[in-house]
Amino acid sequence: MNLLKSIFISNYMMLVMVIAGYAGWMLYQGGNPIAWSGAMLTAGPLLTVITRLMLFKNVARTSAHFPLINFLGAVGVGLAVWAWYGQDASAAAPALALAGWFGFLLYAYWFSTYGGRQPSAKLKIGSTLPSFTVRNAHGALVTSAQLADKPAILIFFRGNWCPLCMAQIKELVSRYKDISALGVRVALISPQPHSNTETLAKKFGVDFDLITDEGNAAARALGIAQAHGLPMGMQMMGYDSETVLPTVVITGKDGKVIWTHETDNYRIRPEPDVYLEVLRRHKVVPEAA
Numbered sequence: 285m286n287l288l289k290s291i292f293i294s295n296y297m298m299l300v301m302v303i304a305g306y307a308g309w310m311l312y313q314g315g316n317p318i319a320w321s322g323a324m325l326t327a328g329p330l331l332t333v334i335t336r337l338m339l340f341k342n343v344a345r346t347s348a349h350f351p352l353i354n355f356l357g358a359v360g361v362g363l364a365v366w367a368w369y370g371q372d373a374s375a376a377a378p379a380l381a382l383a384g385w386f387g388f389l390l391y392a393y394w395f396s397t398y399g400g401r402q403p404s405a406k407l408k409i410g411s412t413l414p415s416f417t418v419r420n421a422h423g424a425l426v427t428s429a430q431l432a433d434k435p436a437i438l439i440f441f442r443g444n445w446c447p448l449c450m451a452q453i454k455e456l457v458s459r460y461k462d463i464s465a466l467g468v469r470v471a472l473i474s475p476q477p478h479s480n481t482e483t484l485a486k487k488f489g490v491d492f493d494l495i496t497d498e499g500n501a502a503a504r505a506l507g508i509a510q511a512h513g514l515p516m517g518m519q520m521m522g523y524d525s526e527t528v529l530p531t532v533v534i535t536g537k538d539g540k541v542i543w544t545h546e547t548d549n550y551r552i553r554p555e556p557d558v559y560l561e562v563l564r565r566h567k568v569v570p571e572a573a
Contacts, residue, residue: 286512289395290525294516296387296395297334303327303384307377319367319377325360326384329353330391337447344451346551349392357385398529401548404507407533412540416502418473421485421494428502431493432539435568436469437559440497440508440531442550443476443523444484449530452553453488459556460490466560466569469493475500477522503528508546534562542566 307324311317330353337343364381367373406414413428420426431438439456441449453472456463463470471493474481478496485494503509513527532545532554543562545554563569 285399286510290512290514290516292390293395296391297515299387300327300331300334300384303380304331306380310377316367316371316373316377318371319364319373322360322363322365322367323377323381323384325363326357326381326388329356330388337451341447341450342454344448344455344555345553346448348396348549348552350388353388354392357388361385396549396551398510398548398550401529401546403544403546404531406505406507407531407541407544407546409541409543413533413535414505416497416505418502419478419481419496419498421481421496423478426493426495428505429539431469431471431495432535434467434469435537435563436471436535437463438471438473438533438535440473440503440506440528440533442513442527442530443474444480445476445514445518445521445523448551448553449474453484455556456492457488457490460492462560463556464491466563468563468569471495473497473502473528475503475524475526475528480522497528500524500526500528506531506533532559534559536566536568542568 303323304327307320307327310320311324330350333346333350333353361378361381364378368375368378413432416428417425439452441452444450456470456472472484473495475497478498481494481496497503500509508529508531509526510529511526513529514523514525519525530547530550530553533541534543536542543566545558547553560569564571
């Protein structure tokens with residue numbers, strides 16, 4: 285299933301670009317404006333959202349199913365079909381519109397979810413972290429016990445290639461002073477190439493632990509590895525096909541797990557204030573923090 289999703293997302297992104305580009309060209313060439321505007325509505329809005337995510341990397345979460353984009357896609361299909369049926373427009377417009385909208389439905393309701401993800405049996409509240417070893421941005425090996433030797437927020441993210449992950453990290457960096465003043469460790473852990481972790485550490489320059497999970501060993505130990513989680517084709521950039529399911533783990537003063545967030549949709553991530561509320565609720569930090 286994950287392999288199908290990996291293949292799907294790469295091809296779907298190409299499909300929406302083709303549909304938007306061709307519909308725009310046909311409108312420019314004087315094609316039926318209703319038919320080709322309809323086709324554009326099934327690809328253009330999502331393409332705009334994805335482009336913004338990729339370029340600015342400042343959106344850490346979206347709605348689960350993009351209801352507005354879904355509505356526009358349905359309207360687009362209706363317009364394209366009506367123009368073809370009632371105005372003798374080209375059949376290519378409704379065909380592309382249907383392909384674009386169906387692809388969107390697959391993206392929003394199938395690809396984006398993890399199929400009813402269940403909490404990992406290896407991440408139990410009140411237990412210590414399973415044993416694993418990772419590498420920090422300076423190249424030193426770090427154990428799971430060392431990561432949890434003080435209250436810690438452990439963010440497992442897919443890699444620098446993931447715009448939502450980068451936005452999530454930017455949010456945390458913006459709250460750096462608030463969090464560091466509480467004596468809480470923030471560790472950002474990814475199975476990406478170590479050079480990418482080094483780049484990330486230099487980019488933000490904050491006292492967070494930037495961690496490389498070599499061979500995805502920590503993710504496997506925690507039961508949060510995702511086979512074929514990388515979009516097909518991105519292996520050329522040095523990433524492994526296996527990645528990690530976006531996960532947050534918070535440990536308390538005794539090093540035991542007090543809270544986890546195991547999202548069932550890669551586009552839905554908790555906000556930093558949620559982490560601080562968890563720490564306050566478990567009396568790890570003062571109520572006024």
